[in-house]
Amino acid sequence: MGEASGERPDHVVGVGPWQGPWPLDDDGELDARFDPELLRDGDRRNVEDRFRYWRHDAIVRHLDESRHDFHVAVENWEHDFNIGSVIRTANAFNAKAFHIVGRRRWNRRGAMVTDRYQHEMHHPSVDDLLMWAATAGPADAAGNATRIPVYAIDNVAGSVPLETFDLPRHCVLLFGQEGPGVSAEALEKADIVLDIAQFGSTRSINAGAAAAVTMHAWIRRHVFGQRIGE
Structure with missing residues (x-):
């Protein structure tokens, strides 16, 4: 997974814009789990790091499985x-x-x-x-x-x-x-x-x-x- 740009101070929630190539699926398209706006602008939501940049509906579907x-x-x-x-x-x-x-x-x-x-x-x-x-x-x-x-x-x-x-x-x-x-x-x-x-x-x-x-x-x-x- 790519990394956010710059340092992340303790008081700042989330991560900045995605760095590096965007995550793609096997067909070379953007992985459906990811939100292009979050990848572009950063993700400041109250979610675990494993769900950073994910679409809201993708997170819910993943949670529904367990x-x-x-x-x-x-x-x-x-x-x-x-x-x-x-x-x-x-x-x-x-x-x-x-x-x-x-x-x-x-x-x-x-x-x-x-x-x-x-x-x-x-x-x-x-x-x-x-x-x-x-x-x-x-x-x-x-x-x-x-x-x-x-x-x-x-x-x-x-x-x-x-x-x-x-x-x-x-x-x-x-x-x-x-x-x-x-x-x-x-x-x-x-x-x-x-x-x-x-x-x-x-x-x-x-x-x-x-x-x-x-x-x-x-x-x-x-x-x-x-x-x-x-």
């Missing part, structure tokens, strides 16, 4: 800024899709444009999310769609420790908002409510941090094969 089998859902009743942070983490771990429950419009600033590289679904209510999950799983032996369990994440009475719970491959991880947490309806209707162990004085950790811990628990289990008790 998306993980967990979904991330966030309740959106108060336009919480932390929703963007949750979605950004879902992108980092290449979640299958992210779901917004409640208001369709959500605060995207914290996502830093990473939502453009994922698949977004909207559900007006918790019941709508559960209805979707009822037939969103992989097909069974008879060819029928199966159900995906929905797990709410909140440290409330009766919740189960995330650290000792074996997350299945196919699931929906449901997060609430900063402050109120997961809604009472979601806590009641979720398959299980999971909590994250805490050892300090605060009642709860930031919603974005809780999402990152939970998604990484799934990654450790299903990408690195670390089962509970290992």
Whole structure:
């Protein structure tokens, strides 16, 4: 791959214009993954270096080939800024899709444009999310769609420790908002409510941090094969 021109100071995001011959395919045409404008002007987007100069749709197609089998859902009743942070983490771990429950419009600033590289679904209510999950799983032996369990994440009475719970491959991880947490309806209707162990004085950790811990628990289990008790 060609290199950007000049030095890249730490505070500058991305790379400058492509240096050297442009990347071509076997027919001598510009490789379809690459965007000629980005090659000409430089790429300052919030993407990994392996995706520099790639077209947006090419990046999405590449991610689709390896998306993980967990979904991330966030309740959106108060336009919480932390929703963007949750979605950004879902992108980092290449979640299958992210779901917004409640208001369709959500605060995207914290996502830093990473939502453009994922698949977004909207559900007006918790019941709508559960209805979707009822037939969103992989097909069974008879060819029928199966159900995906929905797990709410909140440290409330009766919740189960995330650290000792074996997350299945196919699931929906449901997060609430900063402050109120997961809604009472979601806590009641979720398959299980999971909590994250805490050892300090605060009642709860930031919603974005809780999402990152939970998604990484799934990654450790299903990408690195670390089962509970290992």
